[in-house]
Amino acid sequence: MKHLLLIIASLCFSTLFYQQSIGLNLSLFSIISIGILWWHNKPQFKNQTTIIYASIYVITAILIFIHGTALAIFTNIFSFFILIGCVSSNKNSIYVQWINGFYSVIAGYFHRKFDNKDIPEQTILKKDIDILHWAKLVGIPLVFIIIFILLYKNGNPIFEDVITKINFDFINLQWILMTVLGYFLFNNISQPATIEPATTLDLNTANLLIERKNTSEEKNKKDNQLGTTLLAFLNVLIVFYSITDLMYLLTNTVDSANHLSMQVHNGINALIASIVIAILTILFFFRSDLNFYKKNKAIKNLAYLWIGLNIILIVLISIKNYQYVSAFGFTYKRLGVFAYLLLAFFGLITTFIKVFKIKNLWYLFRVNTQIAFAICILSATINWDYSITEFNINNAKVLDITYLIHLKGNNSPLLKTYAQQYKLSEPINTQINQKWTTHNQNLSLMNWQEYSLENFTNTTKGYH
Template identity: 35%
Template sequence: GISILGFYISFSFWNYWVPDTCYEYNPKLNNDFSNISEVKNQSTFSFLDLDFERKSGVITLFLLNIMLLVFIGTYNYEQFFEVVTAQASKLSSDTHERVNSVIFSILMAVGVIMFYFKGGFNFDEKATLLKTLAKIWIFLNGILIVSTIIKNSEYVSFFGLTYKRLGVYAFLILAIIGLVYTFLKITKQKTNVYLVNQMVWCFYGTVLLCSYVNWGNIITNYNISVNKGVSPIFLSGLNFNDEVRREYFQKNNLDGKYAESVREEMILNYQEASFLSKALYYDFLDKKK
């Protein structure tokens, strides 16, 4: 019934009727500039000339590059030249600090670049220095992301995998892809919408790909193999890892302890649920004797 209703609405209303507003705004979502001659001499503000705006962009990006170099220098000195202390709170705070810096820096990078390269400066022959500084900033942000990936990997090597630590990897990979598209936007003279369009597709693709992977099982197998993050309560809180978890608990005489009983009760409820309420994973899982 839901499928029939969906097809009816889709092909009778949605695909048949398109609001006029959509036709008006559709050209604004193009990846390429359609009116290059008009855009070339267009300034952001009527009371500022192009030379002043170009110089303000050069000064802004130069100072931001200096600031980013200080961040990178400080973090890499702490990471590679100071003694590493394997404390969860210390590594956690260091990782969060770097991730926050990446978020702050990339938001500023993309914001400033989208501000200055939304129109005329994409085609301005005098904006060579501005483009060079923007590319340097993109490269420095890439170094900051790599530094954060190394710190997160250090965190994982000491304390094992978790959903959040995998999430940090996913975010940093998306950040690198975002920087690549920002670089392409400048070099190929694309619109700001190009950047938004590409990142929306990348985010959607990431969510789609991640839905095919049993992350709980991967975390459990990895943590058991390196003997890190194997707390019974933690393992019992992960999803879809029950075969590996049961085998590990049985091998280490942990059956019936900690949060395992709650987990097994939940599995039994899933197996006895009606078809529409089932998670099919549990139908292929043996009932614990």
């Protein structure tokens, strides 16, 4: 039964993906993958964490069908690896689950084949199906048949004519290879593997720092003095920078996109350097014994202050980027700035928690990877090309219509409507009409495997 299910799934895999673009096929693949995982790992699917990740995987599959953005596809694939890793070990950190999932997809079968713990299971499987025997049973007669056909062709013209007329075009080697790839993939994930000792190490590592018994009071004192001095100077510096930056925001009016761009990107560069240095410095001083030093109140307060000032810096850069967007609209780079600022904000908050509650470095890795994954999922729910176009048309003071034309085709109805409402130059009108026509033609030429929701909601009957 196991092999029959895998064969059916592999046939579905090649049917869905052979010579097809991404669309409904990836959504259906997600459902099939969950089915294969559930059938072979039913006890694991009783676990709440596994159910949550399976639900997230289904949601990302639905998002691909709804709008099929690159971010939705990326999040779906990322969720695929995490779900597989969760099935193999549901109590691990999310990044370890991702690694285990990726490993299972690539080498799950070979891991089971050569891992000592799986020897009894492999013995049972060999009793059920002797793969080598079947390979001989099919392969050896096939080789001999081909050899004798070639020999007989040279000895009989009529036989040669009959053989020549046989059409083997229906045999598609690429489709067969795709099916084999599908079988290999589903076989690998049917029983996910774990990488050791990374999995066990992660399970056995807590989030809290443990106080060591034999610590050097003198070393702690020197580290405390150095950290206090360094953080004090850095706090003064960032206060001065933030004040001057705030004054600049309040006293300057910027009309140039290039000028605003320079402000934002220079601010981002400063922010990146500041936050990286802040987190690394804090991690260095609070890596071990200084967390338990009785006279560490001053350095802790300075660390909290520096984290707070970096958050203020994030706010200032956000204001600059908002001014930029208000004047000239959204682009993916400007969205990327907001995404980085959000990640930086959570990074600083978790660093504060790490110092305040005496957490270790593993805590930062675990929590921040979960936060990043959650942000990816939320971001994947938005059709960004369409949303950028809609926002810019309705809100941007200076509209870069050329940028919008070069976005994905699903924004073409918005551009078409805009072109009908406003008088645009002839070249721009031509580009919009061409984009709109091409997009609708592409929709009509899609195979069912490539469908998205737009194939069912698009009411365009012709191309004008």
